[in-house]
Amino acid sequence: MSVVPSEDIVRAVCTDKWDGERLSPSLFVGENTSVSRLAIVPLCDHWDLFRQYVEKPPERRLEWIAEINVGRLQELGRTHTPSTALTVEPKPEAWNPAHAEIPQRITRGLASRILPVLKRHHPPPHH
Secondary structure (H helix, E strand, O other), X not given: OOOOOOOEEEEEEEOOOEOOOOEOHHHOOEOOEEEXXXXXXXXXXXXXXXXXXXXXXXXXXXXXXEEEEHHHHHXXXXXXXXXXXXXXXXXXXXXXXOEEEEOOOEOHHHHHHHHHHOEEEOOOOOO
C-alpha cells in the first residue's frame, strides 16, 4: 500500500548532488528514487542512519537532509507537463525500516520543480 499523502519523506543530500551552492536535479531524476518516511523514523535518527549507510567518505559526505510532503510531491507530478502520477511505496530495509521508493520515472524537468520546495534540514551541531 502506498504511503499516504499526509506523510513527509526525506532524502539524504550528499556532496555528489550538492556543491555548496547548487542542488543537482539528479537528486530526484530517474526511477526507484530512495526516500525515507518520517512517520517511522524521526528526523533526528536519520542523521546517524544516513551517515552510516548513505555517506561514502571522503568523496560522498552527507551535507543536509531534504524533506517534502508526499501530497505536495504528488501535486507537482500531477501539474507537470506531461502529468506524472507519483507514488511513494514502502520498501523497508534491514538498516532502515522507514525506507521507501518513488517507483515512477522522474524527468529532469519535474525534478527541477521539486527542488525549490524541499525543506532543508542541516545537521545538528556536534557536541
